[in-house]
Amino acid sequence: MLQLHPLNQAVFSGDAFREATTTAGLRGEPLEAQANAALALVRHERARIAEERGSFARFANGLDAALRTNAMEHMDDPNFPESGKLAIANGLDLLNTVTGSYGRFFSLLEPMLHTIAARTGRAPRVLELAGGSGGFACALAALAAKRGLDLNVTGSDVVPLYIDRAREKATAHALHVDFRIVDALTMGELDAGAYDIIFVAQSVHHFSPGQLARMVCEASRVATTAFVSVDGYRSLSMLAFVVGTALLSFSPAAIHDAVITARKFYSEDELACIGRLGAPNAKVAIGRIWPLNTTMVVRFDGLTASSSKSA
Numbered sequence: 001m002l003q004l005h006p007l008n009q010a011v012f013s014g015d016a017f018r019e020a021t022t023t024a025g026l027r028g029e030p031l032e033a034q035a036n037a038a039l040a041l042v043r044h045e046r047a048r049i050a051e052e053r054g055s056f057a058r059f060a061n062g063l064d065a066a067l068r069t070n071a072m073e074h075m076d077d078p079n080f081p082e083s084g085k086l087a088i089a090n091g092l093d094l095l096n097t098v099t100g101s102y103g104r105f106f107s108l109l110e111p112m113l114h115t116i117a118a119r120t121g122r123a124p125r126v127l128e129l130a131g132g133s134g135g136f137a138c139a140l141a142a143l144a145a146k147r148g149l150d151l152n153v154t155g156s157d158v159v160p161l162y163i164d165r166a167r168e169k170a171t172a173h174a175l176h177v178d179f180r181i182v183d184a185l186t187m188g189e190l191d192a193g194a195y196d197i198i199f200v201a202q203s204v205h206h207f208s209p210g211q212l213a214r215m216v217c218e219a220s221r222v223a224t225t226a227f228v229s230v231d232g233y234r235s236l237s238m239l240a241f242v243v244g245t246a247l248l249s250f251s252p253a254a255i256h257d258a259v260i261t262a263r264k265f266y267s268e269d270e271l272a273c274i275g276r277l278g279a280p281n282a283k284v285a286i287g288r289i290w291p292l293n294t295t296m297v298v299r300f301d302g303l304t305a306s307s308s309k310s311a
């Protein structure tokens with residue numbers, strides 16, 4: 001219901017959209033502004049076309065628009081205590097572990113990792129952005145070791161307390177994972193080609209369309225091969241699932257963030273559009289890890305990621 005695929009496709013084929021989506025050569029704030037304007041145009045045009053298409057289209061688009069919010073999650077609030085943020089991050093880590101999400105994320109990356117190892121003859125280098133308290137970075141290192149795959153894993157986030165806890169986690173499990181503070185938006189201190197894959201789990205909804213386009217653009221500088229993101233699938237059932245699981249935590253802060261999260265998930269078409277805006281020369285593929293996630297793979301090496309939908 002909230003994917004609005006037919007309406008999005010109608011928008012994408014229009015002249016107004018094509019003119020607004022030229023981002024070649026842009027990066028940083030000009031790219032952010034252009035991508036925000038492009039997505040605003042998509043949503044505006046979608047509402048206009050929905051009006052023309054009749055009551056169901058109008059209802060679906062109206063529901064989607066009513067659910068959207070710009071409210072800030074506690075995790076993004078500079079005034080919310082880091083200890084409170086850590087409690088939410090640890091809750092997410094537990095949920096990811098219980099739902100087997102880390103194994104599914106690893107399966108998404110594994111074919112690419114083997115290709116990179118074969119091509120370069122060295123351990124692939126993976127940087128996880130916005131990784132919270134390091135749960136996936138540790139799981140990735142452990143799963144790769146179990147498979148006999150030599151891997152160089154770096155976890156990162158902007159919250160220093162997460163990085164401290166993530167380092168402790170890696171040490172406790174004797175895992176070789178490097179952790180550092182990285183602002184996913186700028187990646188300013190990272191050298192060109194420093195990593196092969198940049199991975200982001202369940203965080204892209206924390207960024208505006210323009211910020212996400214900037215992230216993809218910077219990733220095209222920092223990563224040799226791909227930017228890969230996984231986030232919740234935009235749907236009413238995911239809204240119920242995300243809020244329902246948060247209710248089980250009995251934590252008002254976690255419930256607050258879960259409600260905002262599920263309302264902010266991007267649709268598949270929006271992600272494809274943002275990926276193209278961020279890296280106009282890359283191949284963008286949108287896929288699904290059923291039932292919970294939408295994936296985006298942006299390939300910088302000229303190859304097309306295998307997926308159900310390419311852009």
Ligand SMILES: C[S@@+](CC[C@H](N)C(=O)[O-])C[C@H]1O[C@@H](n2cnc3c(N)ncnc32)[C@H](O)[C@@H]1O
Pocket residue numbers: 075076089092093096129130131132133136156157158159162182183184185200201202203206
């Ligand atoms: C929903 S949590 C996801 C954590 C983890 N990836 C997971 O799957 O559980 C979103 C994360 O994005 C991080 N974040 C927000 N803005 C960021 C930025 N500009 N740079 C890096 N991380 C950021 C937050 O600190 C938080 O850890």
